[in-house]
Amino acid sequence: MSNQPFIGMDPEEFRKHGKEVVDWIADYLKNAEKYPVFSRVKPGEIKNQLPATPPATSEKMELILADFHRIILPGITHWNHPGFFAYFANSASAPGILGEMLATALNVNGMLWRTSPSATELEEVVTDWLRQMLGLPSEFQGVIIDTASVSTLVALTAAREAMHKRVREEGLSGRTDLPHLRLYCSDHTHSSIEKAAIILGVGQEGVRKIPSDAQFRMKPDQLAAAIAEDKKNGWLPFAVVVTVGTTSTTSIDPVPAIADICQMEKLWLHVDGAYGGMAAIVPEMRSVLDGCDRADSLVTNPHKWLFTPMDCSVLFTRHVDTLKQAFSLVPEYLKTTDGKVNNYMDWGVQLGRRFRALKLWFIIRSFGVEGMIGILREHCRLAREFALWVDADNNFERLAPVPFSVVCFRYHPKGILDEGKLEHMNAQIIDRINTTGEAFLSHTKLNGRYTIRLAIGNIATAEKHVARVWKLVQQESAKL
Amino acid sequence: MSNQPFIGMDPEEFRKHGKEVVDWIADYLKNAEKYPVFSRVKPGEIKNQLPATPPATSEKMELILADFHRIILPGITHWNHPGFFAYFANSASAPGILGEMLATALNVNGMLWRTSPSATELEEVVTDWLRQMLGLPSEFQGVIIDTASVSTLVALTAAREAMHKRVREEGLSGRTDLPHLRLYCSDHTHSSIEKAAIILGVGQEGVRKIPSDAQFRMKPDQLAAAIAEDKKNGWLPFAVVVTVGTTSTTSIDPVPAIADICQMEKLWLHVDGAYGGMAAIVPEMRSVLDGCDRADSLVTNPHKWLFTPMDCSVLFTRHVDTLKQAFSLVPEYLKTTDGKVNNYMDWGVQLGRRFRALKLWFIIRSFGVEGMIGILREHCRLAREFALWVDADNNFERLAPVPFSVVCFRYHPKGILDEGKLEHMNAQIIDRINTTGEAFLSHTKLNGRYTIRLAIGNIATAEKHVARVWKLVQQESAKL
Structure with a gap:
């Protein structure tokens, strides 16, 4: 050890924990949908579990990783979850993670x-x-x-x-x-x-x-x-x-x-x-x-x-x-x-x-251009399909065209004309769905009308996830 | 596989390659000083080895990683090398890499x-x-x-x-x-x-x-x-x-x-x-x-x-x-x-x-405050020691105080008063040392005087590396 350069921890410890982390990431990406997509913690809940002062002496990596799982993970909103439909969904693809690991280590x-x-x-x-x-x-x-x-x-x-x-x-x-x-x-x-x-x-x-x-x-x-x-x-x-x-x-x-x-x-x-x-x-x-x-x-x-x-x-x-x-x-x-x-x-x-080019190089090569085209094409197809479901349901209305993979719509049962009431109902639908942990939606306003946004963009999102969120939307709206 | 969410590659492939990458990083950080710190490639040499157009179809990760080693690595200037004394040296410490791996995977x-x-x-x-x-x-x-x-x-x-x-x-x-x-x-x-x-x-x-x-x-x-x-x-x-x-x-x-x-x-x-x-x-x-x-x-x-x-x-x-x-x-x-x-x-x-806070949390906990203090203190001690060597050698002069871990100095044999000549000699010293691959130095100018900067800041830098670069400086200056 004394003849080795100091890298912040014993290199063999790093090797061991690095592999544990890789195992965890592999399992996590496979099972991301088993986590609640939208974190359920209350404001302050994470902070309250963390010491207010830094540790004077070194803590074991076992402990740090255990705290990551115990304290940090519950406060994560899972952007990797295939039910992430808020904002613009994104993806930490596996080839990209490999590229980023190397760029982080090279640290140029x-x-x-x-x-x-x-x-x-x-x-x-x-x-x-x-x-x-x-x-x-x-x-x-x-x-x-x-x-x-x-x-x-x-x-x-x-x-x-x-x-x-x-x-x-x-x-x-x-x-x-x-x-x-x-x-x-x-x-x-x-x-x-x-x-x-x-x-x-x-x-x-x-x-x-x-x-x-x-x-x-x-x-x-x-x-x-x-x-x-x-x-x-x-x-x-x-x-x-x-x-x-x-x-x-x-x-x-x-x-x-x-x-x-x-x-x-x-x-x-x-x-x-x-x-x-x-x-x-x-x-x-x-x-x-x-x-x-x-x-x-x-x-x-x-x-x-x-x-x-x-x-x-x-x-x-x-x-x-x-x-x-x-x-x-x-x-x-x-x-x-x-x-x-x-x-x-x-x-x-x-x-x-x-060195951000490295992960992009890994990604373009690993997917190939045709592979990337296929995924974007499928996201857009799923959005058009979802739009058809909305259009076919008299209790819903679509509020914008769907040129890409985002659908803007709202619950609008016949006879309700009060915008305040519609906003309240649609905000409730979003909140209740987000609480299920199965899907995460966000909103916008279009010409003053409160609008639910379904943004498809995560690499793991498949037809079943889109169908599921539509079912949730219908269920929650029916309860109103 | 078909029931698994798509993450860009087979999760078991990711697991395998992720562990290979961890092994490589562990070995790399241990052996960083075996690489030439300053890349020896010529302009265009990397680019010329890369295809001008993106691949239409997916390439195997084995091939991508092989190309990383074969094409990319020779064009890396190794900021992890303990002989990196240019600009402000930095460090990809092992605990920080673990934190960054997790942050990259969570991708929030x-x-x-x-x-x-x-x-x-x-x-x-x-x-x-x-x-x-x-x-x-x-x-x-x-x-x-x-x-x-x-x-x-x-x-x-x-x-x-x-x-x-x-x-x-x-x-x-x-x-x-x-x-x-x-x-x-x-x-x-x-x-x-x-x-x-x-x-x-x-x-x-x-x-x-x-x-x-x-x-x-x-x-x-x-x-x-x-x-x-x-x-x-x-x-x-x-x-x-x-x-x-x-x-x-x-x-x-x-x-x-x-x-x-x-x-x-x-x-x-x-x-x-x-x-x-x-x-x-x-x-x-x-x-x-x-x-x-x-x-x-x-x-x-x-x-x-x-x-x-x-x-x-x-x-x-x-x-x-x-x-x-x-x-x-x-x-x-x-x-x-x-x-x-x-x-x-x-x-x-x-x-x-x-999610940059994660790596910083890993680092502060893994080093502990006292651990971090010890490293910065040692960097400053090494710089003061180097300054003493400069001060003790009549052929050299120090050009600035050393309040931290950077030493500004130049070769200045008695009798040479022409600034142009001094600049040329000191630039040559830097170039020749950088060519050895053992150390990487950069320069500045102070009151018009061309100055060699020795910046100590990499976590792996120890007394022997500082002693070695001083020896190189003396050797190269003696050859002039």
Whole structure:
């Protein structure tokens, strides 16, 4: 032992416990549906079981693992459960876990090419694989970022930089040469766009939300009118964010018409395809990205709908130079003489960069493109099937089209017109189902109507799980 | 198999390969020093071995793992190597890897309390443990963020919000009521502060770099003078960033004097203790955080100097309300009725949040506080010892004090006065040592002088490795 390097515990102990953990993970993934999907603990229940002060001396790994099972697990909401239908369901697929184990052990920081050439070059390769799978043009280059929130922040920072108004140097405030900036999105755009605008100094008032049509898609004519009005009133438009698969209903903004406007107005077009963009890998769904070949940037998240453990978001752009122009800062201690290599730290916010390409490489190879297509196709088929069941039941109504794998619906028995009462009933249905531990649903509101969202996206979700949640919905609604 | 949920591969295959991976990790961590620490591949060498297009059909995990060993490993720069002395060395400790394996498998998104109560409540507990270990006052609350770059961005967004100038709502541009914003740091501050200023719309000109003294510490009198001058000239100061452990030399800004200025001027005081702040867990080094109890926010990175696999940065603040005021955006689909719980998505940029608290909990318990103190103490002792060797050799000179575990020095034989020549010689020493594969060094510049940095921070680094790199430095310099 004394001649061995210290790695925090005896290597043989690590070997033993590591294998126990692998055994547990294998059993857990096989049996995830035996856990209640939605944790039943009350606020404070986990915290109250944990010591308020850290241990002075080392504790045995046996004890730590036992506490993990005894204290932590009951407070887990099981995103791996095939009955997880809330938000956007995701998946910790087995090949992804293997890749992540190795990346964690290697623990490289891919800030510079030289700090692990494989991290940089594999990232170049797998993001280009993904680009091809999505059918994006070869001018797009990809970078892996932790989340879509940060990917969008990076894209909009670049959009601001593309105005060439010396924002990087002079900032935004106290300038008489710079009007109030404005970016455009729909009233169904994800909250991360508004968050990015706050951070960037654009402000919430600098986000103009264009109304959507009856199918929750941005109205291009209203966008054009808003831009014209804003310009007349002295605003400086700089970007439009469209969404392929909005969070509430997974609607798809009419990108080709909006791309026309962006081209005419010279505005940066950013596509939020964090969830829905991935569907473009399915040949018959390729059209969901129609017009996105004309975008300036596009984000899609393998950790949402490509079976990749959190976190892994891919930002594509045809303007890497603009990204670098916005972000590159190379202090002396990070200068290298490696020549024409790619130092990804120059592409965004974070200097610390985990080796996320590894798990994505494991996943794409292990599933194969056809394997991934098959799963996404099946998720969409299940959603359409569920939609048919809803449509066939007079006590229910569907509240949005189903272009992907999410169904928006509600219980609406004949004769009840009071929205408050409908909201209360549907909220009760969700709560009661979530309490069963068999399925986990979340909600949204559409035109003021409280809406149940069924989001299919976990790799283990099969027809029987979708049928089961429909049965639960019917049972719980019948009790009301 | 058909009755089993699909997890991306056969669960028994996962079990088998998972154990192989654990065996490999155990052997790898034991034998990391048998690899060349600095990858020897040439640009493009990894990429050229990888197919340009993704595989259409599934590939066997045996093949993927074989390619990992054959193609990826040679392009890894081994951050686990005890001879890794570049940048800030870090550690993928064995307990941290076990915690990360479980977090990856659970794959929860800790955006809301309800999306896994354990993720939120364990984060509250372990960040408070760390707060106590650092000796920070109980008003500080912690949140785990991926990197210090983002932690600092979050802190400075809050600082901007704290001005109460309706920046969140109105943004920064096109406003006649808002002068040009300014924040202050030293000329040794990390590049991430300037990057945050760019993103925030403060701009590079909005970052005023205060000169440092001979020991690379911000001069408080110059700070006070700069603020006075800027106010007279119409700037709006809003924040000061001090560093405990700067990147080049690990110098410590005089926080108490600067805190006085911030108090008087009502400026947000942010402490960048990403690396050096952690040393405050060592009782006799507690004073490195003197004055930081008066800060508004402080960041320190367990993934730097607390044996935590990437990524894990902890942001402490006494102004959680201001963070939430800046960032909280709760669309309908994320609204809950859970009552008074903590939804960490409101504290920062990212909506997607990995369960990072788990690995930190494993680490603190497995090492115990005393165990962690012992390792940091030893790293600092080794650095002081190395500094003595440098000081005792007439051909070398030390270029900065050694308050932590980094030594700045250069080869400087008597009679050579030309800085260009000295730079060339010292760059050659680094290059030649890095080529040996036994040690990896990086550089900085101090007052125009090219400087070799020896950064001790990997958990496996022992006296023999430090002695060895000193021998290599002497050998290579003698050859010049």
